[in-house]
Amino acid sequence: MKIILENLGRRFNKEWIFKDINYVFSQGQQYAILGPNGSGKSTLLSVLLGNLTPSEGKIIYKNQKEILPEDIFNSISLAAPYLDLIEEFTLQETIAFHFQFKAYQQGFNAAAVLDLLALSKAEDKPLKYFSSGMKQRTKLALAFCADTPILVLDEPTSNLDVQGTDWYLALIEKFSKDRLVLVGSNQSYEYDFCQHQLNILDYKK
Numbered sequence: 001m002k003i004i005l006e007n008l009g010r011r012f013n014k015e016w017i018f019k020d021i022n023y024v025f026s027q028g029q030q031y032a033i034l035g036p037n038g039s040g041k042s043t044l045l046s047v048l049l050g051n052l053t054p055s056e057g058k059i060i061y062k063n064q065k066e067i068l069p070e071d072i073f074n075s076i077s078l079a080a081p082y083l084d085l086i087e088e089f090t091l092q093e094t095i096a097f098h099f100q101f102k103a104y105q106q107g108f109n110a111a112a113v114l115d116l117l118a119l120s121k122a123e124d125k126p127l128k129y130f131s132s133g134m135k136q137r138t139k140l141a142l143a144f145c146a147d148t149p150i151l152v153l154d155e156p157t158s159n160l161d162v163q164g165t166d167w168y169l170a171l172i173e174k175f176s177k178d179r180l181v182l183v184g185s186n187q188s189y190e191y192d193f194c195q196h197q198l199n200i201l202d203y204k205k
């Protein structure tokens with residue numbers, strides 16, 4: 001899998017958030033998308049995810065053959081603070097629902113995801129009663145355990161405590177090596193493992 005950006009730009013009204021990005025993301029490589037608050041990390045990730053259209057330029061998704069932007073969501077797992085979970089579902093229902101749409105990583109099933117989450121006492125609890133850290137763990141586990149070539153993590157350790165951050169880093173070790181990983185962050189401990197860094201500030205007009 002490759003994501004090829006050609007003169008990619010996005011603006012809101014008259015403000016260019018980024019412009020003229022020419023870049024190739026490749027599977028098996030990990031990329032940190034960097035920049036201060038409000039610089040455009042989430043905007044770039046949304047464009048890469050196909051949730052926002054570019055204002056100029058284009059994105060080419062290539063596996064064996066080209067994948068259309070409207071189909072790329074099938075190949076992507078996302079964990080982000082702005083991603084909503086269904087609050088009425090219990091944890092077990094959330095896992096069952098998610099994996100109706102995405103395949104499990106090899107050797108995984110619902111019980112293994114629960115084990116990985118280490119929230120088994122909460123398996124029958126609706127998510128509306130989860131703490132923000134428990135919700136963040138749930139989003140990360142769903143994204144890591146889905147068998148997709150692209151893994152997008154925006155602010156992955158938001159709301160996690162020290163143990164949660166260590167848990168995240170262990171999951172990175174286990175589940176990121178063969179995938180194309182994009183981490184939107186401004187905390188170095190979240191993205192130290194990435195071989196590549198792309199700073200939004202380098203693409204301002």
Ligand SMILES: Nc1ncnc2c1ncn2[C@@H]1O[C@H](COP(=O)(O)OP(=O)(O)OP(=O)(O)O)[C@@H](O)[C@H]1O
Binds near residue numbers: 037042
């Ligand atoms: N729908 C929108 N309409 C207008 N402006 C927007 C919209 N979405 C984002 N912006 C603006 O785009 C800029 C980049 O926002 P973005 O959320 O991508 O930054 P970020 O780098 O992810 O920030 P943070 O680190 O705080 O999460 C900001 O100035 C923001 O106000």
